[in-house]
Amino acid sequence: MVTIKDVAKRANVAPSTVSRVISNSDAISQKTADKVRRIMEEMGYIPNVSARRLVTKQSNTIGLLLKSSSKEMRQNPFFTDVLMSISRVCKDNGYSTVISTSKEEAELLHEVKEMVTSNAVDGFIVLYSKEENTVLDYLRKLDCPYVIIGKKLNQSTDIFIDNDNVEAAFKLTQYLIDLGHEKIAFIAENKTYAVNIDRLTGYREACADAGLETTVFEGAAGTEDVKHIVQNMPEEITAIITSDSMMNLSVLSELYLLGRRIPEDIQTATFNDSYLNEAACPPQTVVDIFPERLGQEAASRLIKYLHHRDMLKVSKMIPTRIIERQSTKRLKERET
Amino acid sequence: MVTIKDVAKRANVAPSTVSRVISNSDAISQKTADKVRRIMEEMGYIPNVSARRLVTKQSNTIGLLLKSSSKEMRQNPFFTDVLMSISRVCKDNGYSTVISTSKEEAELLHEVKEMVTSNAVDGFIVLYSKEENTVLDYLRKLDCPYVIIGKKLNQSTDIFIDNDNVEAAFKLTQYLIDLGHEKIAFIAENKTYAVNIDRLTGYREACADAGLETTVFEGAAGTEDVKHIVQNMPEEITAIITSDSMMNLSVLSELYLLGRRIPEDIQTATFNDSYLNEAACPPQTVVDIFPERLGQEAASRLIKYLHHRDMLKVSKMIPTRIIERQSTKRLKERET
Numbered sequence: 219m220v221t222i223k224d225v226a227k228r229a230n231v232a233p234s235t236v237s238r239v240i241s242n243s244d245a246i247s248q249k250t251a252d253k254v255r256r257i258m259e260e261m262g263y264i265p266n267v268s269a270r271r272l273v274t275k276q277s278n279t280i281g282l283l284l285k286s287s288s289k290e291m292r293q294n295p296f297f298t299d300v301l302m303s304i305s306r307v308c309k310d311n312g313y314s315t316v317i318s319t320s321k322e323e324a325e326l327l328h329e330v331k332e333m334v335t336s337n338a339v340d341g342f343i344v345l346y347s348k349e350e351n352t353v354l355d356y357l358r359k360l361d362c363p364y365v366i367i368g369k370k371l372n373q374s375t376d377i378f379i380d381n382d383n384v385e386a387a388f389k390l391t392q393y394l395i396d397l398g399h400e401k402i403a404f405i406a407e408n409k410t411y412a413v414n415i416d417r418l419t420g421y422r423e424a425c426a427d428a429g430l431e432t433t434v435f436e437g438a439a440g441t442e443d444v445k446h447i448v449q450n451m452p453e454e455i456t457a458i459i460t461s462d463s464m465m466n467l468s469v470l471s472e473l474y475l476l477g478r479r480i481p482e483d484i485q486t487a488t489f490n491d492s493y494l495n496e497a498a499c500p501p502q503t504v505v506d507i508f509p510e511r512l513g514q515e516a517a518s519r520l521i522k523y524l525h526h527r528d529m530l531k532v533s534k535m536i537p538t539r540i541i542e543r544q545s546t547k548r549l550k551e552r553e554t
Numbered sequence: 555m556v557t558i559k560d561v562a563k564r565a566n567v568a569p570s571t572v573s574r575v576i577s578n579s580d581a582i583s584q585k586t587a588d589k590v591r592r593i594m595e596e597m598g599y600i601p602n603v604s605a606r607r608l609v610t611k612q613s614n615t616i617g618l619l620l621k622s623s624s625k626e627m628r629q630n631p632f633f634t635d636v637l638m639s640i641s642r643v644c645k646d647n648g649y650s651t652v653i654s655t656s657k658e659e660a661e662l663l664h665e666v667k668e669m670v671t672s673n674a675v676d677g678f679i680v681l682y683s684k685e686e687n688t689v690l691d692y693l694r695k696l697d698c699p700y701v702i703i704g705k706k707l708n709q710s711t712d713i714f715i716d717n718d719n720v721e722a723a724f725k726l727t728q729y730l731i732d733l734g735h736e737k738i739a740f741i742a743e744n745k746t747y748a749v750n751i752d753r754l755t756g757y758r759e760a761c762a763d764a765g766l767e768t769t770v771f772e773g774a775a776g777t778e779d780v781k782h783i784v785q786n787m788p789e790e791i792t793a794i795i796t797s798d799s800m801m802n803l804s805v806l807s808e809l810y811l812l813g814r815r816i817p818e819d820i821q822t823a824t825f826n827d828s829y830l831n832e833a834a835c836p837p838q839t840v841v842d843i844f845p846e847r848l849g850q851e852a853a854s855r856l857i858k859y860l861h862h863r864d865m866l867k868v869s870k871m872i873p874t875r876i877i878e879r880q881s882t883k884r885l886k887e888r889e890t
Binding site: 293 | 613615628629631633634635638641642644645646648650651652653654655674777800803804806807810811828829830832833834835836837880
């Protein structure tokens with residue numbers, strides 16, 4: 219079997235130089251690195267992952283922190299798309315992943331401390347953003363690298379990867395207003411998370427711009443809440459926006475059981491495109507937030523930062539777009 | 555900071571003994587292991603993951619192989635549930651994971667070879683089962699540890715974690731027959747995978763037992779195929795079973811667009827429970843196959859096997875159960 223020493227001899231460099239090439243060290247000139255890599259390939263040398271980990275003193279593992287490991291959250295295609303996309307970028311760069319499984323913030327903090335202290339991960343991707351965040355406070359204090367998928371908060375100098383959710387909700391509401399809707403309801407999840415607050419803000423701003431009243435149902439926590447809201451939806455409402463497509467499924471299910479047809483009797487629209495919306499009853503108009511690009515940007519920026527700790531921390535906004543489907547259509551005047 | 559040497563001194567054993575305790579070696583008596591662990595805890599010693607990896611010459615990483623990384627597959631809650639459950643067991647045992655991202659078998663084989671040669675993983679969990687499997691042939695030849703979530707094939711001595719899908723489909727078909735259905739259609743995915751073949755077999759057996767004719771639509775590959783099948787469904791069909799709940803979503807969506815009500819006009823049932831079925835239009839009768847238990851059994855058996863390579867390879871069947879929801883009900887005689 220070909221060893222680092224064999225490669226070093228052929229390339230006429232020190233074995234430590236070969237190690238540095240393997241660990242992508244900045245201390246090696248591009249020319250030398252290219253030469254060593256060419257010889258490694260010619261000789262069929264494959265770096266041993268464990269050995270590389272030893273050389274670099276890194277775990278080559280990235281921790282992924284979810285806001286909750288509840289079943290509904292995990293089955294949300296948004297997270298699957300983001301996680302798979304992160305996983306792919308990590309694998310392509312020689313990193314593996316560990317996913318947090320805690321349900322409560324205190325438990326998650328404990329889990330993170332353990333990962334950090336045991337040197338199990340090199341950095342984290344945090345899949346949520348909120349004001350009071352003990353986990354981020356801890357990571358920041360230790361200068362442990364992380365990237366956040368979610369909203370940039372106040373004076374933070376962290377790296378944030380996000381959509382402009384205010385704008386996304388504004389566009390979607392405006393789109394419904396343009397179809398002729400004047401009474402649009404918004405059903406929103408938990409207020410703690412920035413994404414829900416922003417989508418609600420965008421909805422309010424679009425309604426205000428058009429001189430329309432708002433009808434908001436906040437803090438719907440589960441299927442039962444949503445059923446109750448839909449059952450008691452005021453008669454004059456002609457369209458419902460939900461802050462998340464999993465919640466939208468519950469809205470559709472309840473409307474189905476009540477015998478109210480979409481888009482004939484009432485119209486619906488939501489955020490985050492996936493197979494669920496494409497194959498819904500009926501297919502849903504939705505704001506595509508490109509979860510795969512969110513995951514890809516987050517992972518590649520974190521990995522780059524792990525190799526270049528002096529890198530400028532630049533946040534990134536991923537654009538959104540509306541996909542029109544059968545759940546919305548031009549509203550005919552009701553009084554004709 | 556507390557080191558292995560400190561622990562060894564206090565426990566009055568050699569440092570190598572402490573290392574062996576950390577790596578769960580069989581060579582250490584239970585009594586000694588317990589003592590060393592107690593002292594490690596008292597002294598607040600946390601094993602360094604990179605160091606442990608060096609001691610054990612293991613990557614402490616498990617590779618997860620999906621049958622396809624197509625978007626529909628990834629958004630299938632079955633895989634999310636299985637992956638999250640595997641991920642949890644791995645994390646609890648100090649393992650991280652890498653997920654395959656290849657779409658084609660040849661590409662996957664190449665990916666697996668690279669992971670094995672670079673020592674990036676200690677073993678694999680294979681999330682599909684089929685007759686011709688070049689990846690398994692390769693792993694078997696190298697004696698690389700793996701566990702399969704899927705059907706036990708012919709003479710294989712591998713570890714399989716599965717449901718009895720013939721029985722599950724038999725039960726579901728029998729349940730519909732008991733409700734009074736005499737014309738039940740079955741829409742099946744790709745025939746290459748054992749799970750689809752088995753579910754179809756169970757359906758055929760239940761129909762044969764009841765002296766009923768079968769109506770099978772095989773090899774439906776995507777949304778367009780399913781739409782076409784539903785649009786051309788023979789008039790006399792009173793119930794549709796689909797081999798997978800993602801495909802079932804497309805069936806529901808098309809029935810909705812055609813204005814056919816469930817369960818009044820036609821009834822539906824499928825496999826694998828998730829939020830998608832609970833919040834469907836209407837909520838779906840389904841066979842729960844307990845994906846979390848499949849993932850948990852697979853991961854814990856693989857990890858056990860990694861530590862005890864002489865372990866008897868025992869496969870495990872996870873039981874299934876029918877969950878009744880609004881998509882099915884007792885069929886009234888049509889001719890009354």
